[in-house]
Amino acid sequence: MRFYRIFNLSIFAVFFVLAAGLPLALADSSGNDYMWLEFDKKIKNADGSITQPLFIRYGQFPDKKQDIRALSRIEAFYTFGEKNKKGEDIFYKLKIEEKDGLPYVLVNSNRENWCMILVSARRAADGKAYEYSAKTTFFLLGKNKYAPEVKGVPVEIDKGNKRFDIKLYRERVKELITYSRIRTFPIRVMVAFDGRPFSNRDINIINEFGELQQKKTDRSGVFIYNLPKNRQDFKMKRRERDFEQDVIFSGYSVGNVVYLGSCAVLFDFSFVNEGQYAHILWQGMAIFIIFVALSLVYALILRKKFKFNL
Amino acid sequence: MKVFRIRTITQIIFFFILLYGSYIGLRFMNFMPTWACTNPVDYSSACYLLPMQRFQYGLNPYLMYSMPFPGYFIIQGWMAFLIFFLYLIIFIIIFNKLWCGWICPFGTLQDGISFIRKKLKIRETQFSEKTKHSIRPIKYLLIILNFVMPFGFAFGAVAATPIFCRICPVKTLLPPLHGNILNLTIGFPPGVVYSIITCIFAAFILIMIFFRERFFCTICPICAMIHIFHKSSLLQFKKNVGACDSCGNCWRVCPVDIKEVYLEKKKENVIQENCNLCLKCIEACPQKGALSIKYFNKTIFSSSREYLEKIIGRKGKKKNATDNSPRPG
Ligand code: SF4
Ligand code: SF4
Ligand code: SF4
Numbered sequence: 001m002r003f004y005r006i007f008n009l010s011i012f013a014v015f016f017v018l019a020a021g022l023p024l025a026l027a028d029s030s031g032n033d034y035m036w037l038e039f040d041k042k043i044k045n046a047d048g049s050i051t052q053p054l055f056i057r058y059g060q061f062p063d064k065k066q067d068i069r070a071l072s073r074i075e076a077f078y079t080f081g082e083k084n085k086k087g088e089d090i091f092y093k094l095k096i097e098e099k100d101g102l103p104y105v106l107v108n109s110n111r112e113n114w115c116m117i118l119v120s121a122r123r124a125a126d127g128k129a130y131e132y133s134a135k136t137t138f139f140l141l142g143k144n145k146y147a148p149e150v151k152g153v154p155v156e157i158d159k160g161n162k163r164f165d166i167k168l169y170r171e172r173v174k175e176l177i178t179y180s181r182i183r184t185f186p187i188r189v190m191v192a193f194d195g196r197p198f199s200n201r202d203i204n205i206i207n208e209f210g211e212l213q214q215k216k217t218d219r220s221g222v223f224i225y226n227l228p229k230n231r232q233d234f235k236m237k238r239r240e241r242d243f244e245q246d247v248i249f250s251g252y253s254v255g256n257v258v259y260l261g262s263c264a265v266l267f268d269f270s271f272v273n274e275g276q277y278a279h280i281l282w283q284g285m286a287i288f289i290i291f292v293a294l295s296l297v298y299a300l301i302l303r304k305k306f307k308f309n310l
Numbered sequence: 311m312k313v314f315r316i317r318t319i320t321q322i323i324f325f326f327i328l329l330y331g332s333y334i335g336l337r338f339m340n341f342m343p344t345w346a347c348t349n350p351v352d353y354s355s356a357c358y359l360l361p362m363q364r365f366q367y368g369l370n371p372y373l374m375y376s377m378p379f380p381g382y383f384i385i386q387g388w389m390a391f392l393i394f395f396l397y398l399i400i401f402i403i404i405f406n407k408l409w410c411g412w413i414c415p416f417g418t419l420q421d422g423i424s425f426i427r428k429k430l431k432i433r434e435t436q437f438s439e440k441t442k443h444s445i446r447p448i449k450y451l452l453i454i455l456n457f458v459m460p461f462g463f464a465f466g467a468v469a470a471t472p473i474f475c476r477i478c479p480v481k482t483l484l485p486p487l488h489g490n491i492l493n494l495t496i497g498f499p500p501g502v503v504y505s506i507i508t509c510i511f512a513a514f515i516l517i518m519i520f521f522r523e524r525f526f527c528t529i530c531p532i533c534a535m536i537h538i539f540h541k542s543s544l545l546q547f548k549k550n551v552g553a554c555d556s557c558g559n560c561w562r563v564c565p566v567d568i569k570e571v572y573l574e575k576k577k578e579n580v581i582q583e584n585c586n587l588c589l590k591c592i593e594a595c596p597q598k599g600a601l602s603i604k605y606f607n608k609t610i611f612s613s614s615r616e617y618l619e620k621i622i623g624r625k626g627k628k629k630n631a632t633d634n635s636p637r638p639g
Contacts, residue, residue: 281491281492281494281495283495283496284494284495284496284505284506284509285491285494287496287506287509287510287513288482288494288509288512288513289513290513291509291510291513291514292513292516292517294513295513295514295516295517295518296517299435299517299518299521302435303435303521
């Protein structure tokens with residue numbers, strides 16, 4: 001009797017140990033440290049423009065962060081999707097600032113813009129060269145096209161900086177009527193290396209909770225992943241933050257060079273939080289109030305006749 | 311306890327649960343046939359009409375990119391439609407129009423506004439029969455805007471937004487209770503023209519609700535959908551024609567001015583298109599068993615002189631008991 005009790009308890013104990021250890025075991029699967037972009041809270045400026053600050057981080061998302069000073073030649077670029085005559089994106093250089101001892105970039109937009117940020121860096125260790133690239137794409141819904149815009153001079157970026165290309169189709173998906181993200185829909189991602197599809201390779205996606213999803217790209221370098229549904233509700237309920245992010249990463253070696261690419265995926269709970277509508281709200285309020293008054297007068301006049309005909 | 315009191319308490323509880331429940335961790339999302347525009351992210355419920363229009367996404371050019379396989383969103387849209395349609399049928403089977411009279415937060419809001427009007431001693435606006443007749447088709451027209459038109463668009467060339475949502479007055483009138491007035495913004499997602507129409511429509515509806523009890527319910531597409539399937543419900547509103555003495559109390563007290571219950575001389579089932587099962591008529595009817603609510607064919611509440619006398623507090627004052635409207639008797 002006693003033996004069975006101990007046996008049963010040990011089965012449960014093994015199960016719980018395994019279950020508790022599972023996410024940790026998974027989170028560390030690739031082993032390599034990589035570089036990624038980490039979203040900070042958006043800043044709504046008084047002039048109607050909007051600023052997205054991002055940290056450049058190194059190590060492993062979400063919490064195995066390493067000292068970024070191990071990397072050299074960190075460069076950052078952004079584009080709002082404008083094309084040059086050859087149909088290529090026009091990039092501008094981003095100034096890398098420092099906040100809390102970490103490299104930090106800021107992108108500002110005075111109107112509704114889609115934005116892509118690319119960061120590249122290098123490291124040499126154990127006789128190997130490591131090339132890091134971090135990317136992200138997101139929306140910046142600035143609301144004042146008259147606000148001053150500083151863009152700088154367009155720059156040509158080195159092809160090497162764009163070697164790992166992780167492309168999302170998801171960020172343009174929004175509920176057309178409420179401007180909230182359609183969270184239940186799958187995210188389609190296309191990965192290319194040196195302009196060619198990164199076919200049949202392992203891709204890792206890790207979220208803020210350290211949960212890892214492992215995917216394989218198909219022949220055209222595409223994979224699809226789903227966001228666990230309840231996670232966003234969980235945060236939304238607690239009103240902790242109005243965004244959350246995942247990081248997609250993968251690696252590839254050519255001879256002595258290891259290429260490590262990442263792409264940060266931003267999930268806004270609502271586009272409404274992002275936009276700034278106060279300066280156009282009064283017009284609607286005015287129309288509403290005027291028509292409340294008019295409807296009132298109309299109703300009162302017709303009530304005099306004791307009948308109301310529409 | 312008196313039925314109207316139980317109803318008021320139920321309405322208030324559901325109003326707070328459906329609107330503010332998220333603060334205590336309740337999130338029903340779209341799964342209740344309820345008006346609650348999805349804009350305030352803290353709502354515990356979201357508008358029921360939205361997922362039923364999902365099949366419009368089938369040809370949304372943005373979504374095409376994230377399709378795991380061709381036709382994914384058409385299938386997903388149809389699945390959403392069928393699932394939510396099933397939900398509606400389940401709700402109708404269980405609640406019938408009790409949903410409107412006892413649960414719907416927009417119905418409760420309208421009752422609250424009418425309560426203020428009564429307190430201010432402003433009489434209700436009367437509609438002529440002609441007016442009532444001309445309003446009748448509006449709710450069916452709104453169903454067409456809701457489902458039939460997006461359906462058409464889904465297989466046409468246009469990726470449409472839900473047309474009803476673009477002009478829905480509820481999205482302007484209910485979210486302010488959550489501190490969200492963004493739907494009054496001109497040019498907010500649906501576009502400039504639609505948002506102007508929304509503001510005008512909402513202003514008109516607000517005034518109409520004030521002067522006419524449950525005015526919005528007379529044009530509500532959810533009400534119309536419930537009515538189409540009401541016969542399948544386990545809950546039925548019955549009249550024992552033989553017991554009725556044609557006093558007209560049921561008509562007088564009806565907040566939505568239904569006279570068919572009073573006029574009905576043959577049929578047993580007297581639930582009407584605009585009825586929200588507030589049960590006021592049963593409370594006001596003095597004839598034993600003339601009007602009743604049945605569940606699984608078992609009477610759960612029926613009219614009686616004793617009950618009426620109890621609620622008005624004085625014996626013998628049976629006619630025009632709860633009436634303060636100028637409706638003919
Ligand atoms: S008719 Fe519509 S608005 Fe009125 S109570 Fe029913 S669902 Fe709510
Ligand atoms: S018919 Fe009766 S239950 Fe229906 S709305 Fe009128 S008073 Fe209420
Ligand atoms: S209140 Fe009752 S008795 Fe009077 S008309 Fe209506 S159903 Fe008949």
